[in-house]
Amino acid sequence: MPEMTMVQAINDALRISMRDDERVVLLGEDVGKVGGVFRVTAGLQDEFGAERVIDTPLAEGGIVGASIGMAMYGLRPVPEIQFADFIYPAFDQIVSEAAKYRYRSGGEFGIPMVIRTPFGGGIRGGHYHSQSPESLFIHVAGLKVVCPSNPYDAKGLLLSAIRDEDPVLFFEPKRVYRAAKMDVPEGDYAVPLSKAKVVREGAHVTVLAWGAMLYEAVAAAEEVAPKVDVEVIDLRTLWPVDIDTIVASVKKTGRVVVVHEAPRTCGFGAELVSLVCEKAFLHLEAPPVRVTGHDTPFPYTLENDYLPLAHRIVPALLETAAY
Amino acid sequence: MPEMTMVQAINDALRISMRDDERVVLLGEDVGKVGGVFRVTAGLQDEFGAERVIDTPLAEGGIVGASIGMAMYGLRPVPEIQFADFIYPAFDQIVSEAAKYRYRSGGEFGIPMVIRTPFGGGIRGGHYHSQSPESLFIHVAGLKVVCPSNPYDAKGLLLSAIRDEDPVLFFEPKRVYRAAKMDVPEGDYAVPLSKAKVVREGAHVTVLAWGAMLYEAVAAAEEVAPKVDVEVIDLRTLWPVDIDTIVASVKKTGRVVVVHEAPRTCGFGAELVSLVCEKAFLHLEAPPVRVTGHDTPFPYTLENDYLPLAHRIVPALLETAAY
């Protein structure tokens, strides 16, 4: 099995999809000739031509809006938004159109489309190359939201997302892009949407995490391991979330910590806390805890004070366990 | 004291602000000559002229973007977005610019601006004349979010918001616009931001609500009154929320129900539930409950099945109280 970085694994998934299905097209700023600013689409224009790997003008609303039209025609567009921080000019097309099109057309038109976008901090990107806007999209009915944490899942989830019938936001943790290599099977395989993965079993506290913060959660779990036995769940699909896996774990541990980079207030952590309360209240032995980014724009110099890194997760685990 | 509808009270607040402060200008689609599609700005162009009450081209991003520039100059713009459902073309200017401008400029520029927008359902508006997108803005650091439920508060809160130094989203519940009249003082007064109001005292369950749903919460409280003694809190300012009033009430009652029109998942209810858990967990005698809009686009024919009206709040109150 070849070793791949996440960048390579995503590239591989795109290549496989495009070979397998003539309907798959990629479009975005700088995705073609140069293969994306993170080189995720490198080599694909050479193989599939400029008609299927398209460099667009600088307009995110145009990229997504055109993709909607393409999906209506019957293609499977995979638009890229260069950084999640620049997704807002496309917000109207995503929220008002892509998310509602199936429903409001009485099911006449679905919009199968995967919006890929690098997100998250830790690369000294400051305000506009670091954001984690996932909860904005989770709030909007009609969208699916996926976030892989490793190369294997990235490839398998992307293959599933491209074959899904609904619009998917696919958030790629850029801090992980080249951080590590991993065995990734050649060829086609699927990691199903809406299935979480228990990456570390434990009895005392459940940690819910995704993307780059998963590693911080695991590191924190290892650090407290002598004292506290932590279960870490990689959600992988944020919405619709795998509620069964979460609830089963929390019923076992009675304690839950949610970790995310996005600002705390109205982040996805709030939803997870609410779901846990609704479905496992009597099993809770401590209040659910959120370890998150702060309610500020994403800072540059102090980004390691902003991010919910292991040093901030550890005390949360200890306190929760001791509650 | 004159009786006013909410439309009249908001109109009055705008008039007072504009008389009082030369820097206040209004701009938006159809706000000038015709006085807004809900007539909230009626008569203001006649009094203040077309330079201060401005009909703009059809571009929400332009309305908000120009307002940011005006605020930087030193004006106090009060842009109107005709329906909250059409705020998304302005999302980038609000989220990427207005919200971050003070912070990212090291405090050199603040953006005092109040974005007024009618929101919410109950007027047979279907997908695009009914939405309640408040949680999207609450998630974004740097914004304040206000939502009055009655004419008195609407006037006092708007006067405060216009005098605030930061960008405020001012959500006006259009179902309440002309639904009722109320004594509203003539002249200037303030309802402070970030102060909730206990509109009905009670001992058994706390209900958190705002805007049009407040009336449903109160109606439900009355209905269960023989059995359950419900405290109803009108949040008035959603963010930064009046945490002290909430926590004090929940510590007293031990039970909490949040009601909102917006879709459930990642709505503001999720944040309120999380805050209550974090700050009053040991006082909770039942899991916090959310009674909300569904995770679907806003429907037309069945809107009364969609909205969290009294008929859906009542069973939640009874179940919570009996938990």
Place this chain on the structure above:
Amino acid sequence: MIRYELPPSRSVDHTDIETVLGPDGRADPHLDPKLDSALVVKIYEAMLRTRVLDDRMLALQRQGRVSFHVGCKGEEAAIIASAAALRTEDWIFPCYRELGALLWRGFPLQRYVDNMYGNADDVVQGRQMPDHVTGKQWAYASVSSPIGTQIMHAVGFGWAAKLKRQKLATAVYFGDGATSTPDFHTGLNFAGVYKTPTIFLCRNNRWAISVPSDKQTASASFAAKGAAYGVRSVRVDGNDALATYRAVREAVERSHEGPTLLELVTYRLGGHSTSDDPKAYRLQEEVDLQSKGDPLTRLRRHLELLGAWNELQERRFVSQLDSEIKQCVEIAEKKPAPELRSMFDGVYAERPWHLDEQYELTKRGPRPGKE
């Protein structure tokens, strides 16, 4: 080329306008598309049908039987003659006023009226406001309220067809106000760069609710905007069915070369919608003046000259249509509301767990009383 004079007050015209039908009902022999007179009659009937329907829906709204209606009074030529010039394989991406184009393609009247009532048989299952239909079978996309968003879809759809070497054009309708939106800009720009087979139909009806078109832009005309994108553009008398047909036909024929922007100069004779009272912002004199250019009158005069239409036909057509409408309304009013589950279905291809839960809980009740 006969110049059709627009009243100067609201005019943003500084460029020529393509007109075929003269005030006397005669077609300019050089520009006459020379359509079969049966086709012209069919176009006229469709225009008349839309006019009558608008009137009856307005009445139903005033009686409180439907909650809302948005019509196209005065814009019938711009809408129907353009749709008539399209080929069956060409797709329509509508704004909210182009019902006439959908009916032209054969959408059944009952289906429309069911949508007005949002009943169980409504194609969109009562999920959207009245007049927000969909007609995939008729190559007609979904109507939504946000202004301009459909423009990018038309571009993307046509672009996809081009990539797949399928010969079709996409025609997208939008108003003068919509030219100020991001989607107009992006749509024209992408279409220009990728030479998509898109026909941009800007219905310049001179008003965006209360905002007159000369406050919408300082451009000499809406057609003039095409140059900013390298997109061919033509300014057409949109109250002239023949000129509209001719210009759209040409755009269709040239669609394999790339896009065309057509400014169809017309006038919104009615209110913006049933929610609007235009007396608050425009003078009756303006409306009266514009009524003289009524596209129905102009085309009817032409047909009468040709001996292809007369008062008797008109009356017979209207009365037959009226009974058809009446019947559809009666049927629609008897139909039940959509079932509760329709509210929770169709958000995704398959209903996920959280919507199952929300459905079950809502079904358990209590359900709301009639308000």
Place this chain on the structure above:
Amino acid sequence: MIRYELPPSRSVDHTDIETVLGPDGRADPHLDPKLDSALVVKIYEAMLRTRVLDDRMLALQRQGRVSFHVGCKGEEAAIIASAAALRTEDWIFPCYRELGALLWRGFPLQRYVDNMYGNADDVVQGRQMPDHVTGKQWAYASVSSPIGTQIMHAVGFGWAAKLKRQKLATAVYFGDGATSTPDFHTGLNFAGVYKTPTIFLCRNNRWAISVPSDKQTASASFAAKGAAYGVRSVRVDGNDALATYRAVREAVERSHEGPTLLELVTYRLGGHSTSDDPKAYRLQEEVDLQSKGDPLTRLRRHLELLGAWNELQERRFVSQLDSEIKQCVEIAEKKPAPELRSMFDGVYAERPWHLDEQYELTKRGPRPGKE
């Protein structure tokens, strides 16, 4: 008017371009703005200063001492001569390449270098990436990364000044790529309708990262886009400091009548930023060819002809600047990071309860180790 020939490969030119400086360094006598030679020297020095600074920042980035830099190599005339033509009361709304315009206005070098390091003395307190400064005192708005957003601010600011009867213009810089954004469209449109005193400075440096300007639009030129908004526009040789000065000065003088769009045709000689390697998408030949039009060389030739600049002066200027930069860097590197509280302050005018809590919790620690 001398036509400055742009290489045809990437050219979107189908319109004339205004040029003053000929290839021999002589100014066209009809178009020469006839500036005081001391001023021209000052402009040249500022251009040179920016060029040197870019080079030194690039080196610091390669050494890992700063994390990022975005420079303006090749665009110095477009940026500095335009800024020089503005009056002190005119406001600048920058994109991210216009540091030279800010330094021209007197922004201290130390202040800039502190920003590059995001240290405690950084005007934006280390909150943004390097090169994202603010200079209110110098009538210079905040740099942000999203493309195009500043355009609307410039329009709104100028509009506000006009409402208040204050005579000033706003100048907004953006690239060729930015013309595809919603804000370009909306900004030009609002400016046209409300005749705001706005000068739109489109630096057409022929590339938007890897996308060449002829893939950005099918318009004959970027200047041609002005007509879509009724906005006066001029296409200028942006590598010609005198032509740029002249065109901007004229726009300033006419700003009370309304806006002007200037397309400053130039070329990005360097990478998009330190994160970019242009070899992946453009030929070295193109860069070599364009280097011949280097705006510094062209202006220097002119100054040498006038006897106002020579090699010795050049060397002296550079070496003095170098020691100034070196000193600033030494100082900046010694300064501490911003205090923790700076991360929680300034989100609002007053810090609310939830940020108090988050600050207190973070302060209590543990704090992160150095990574």
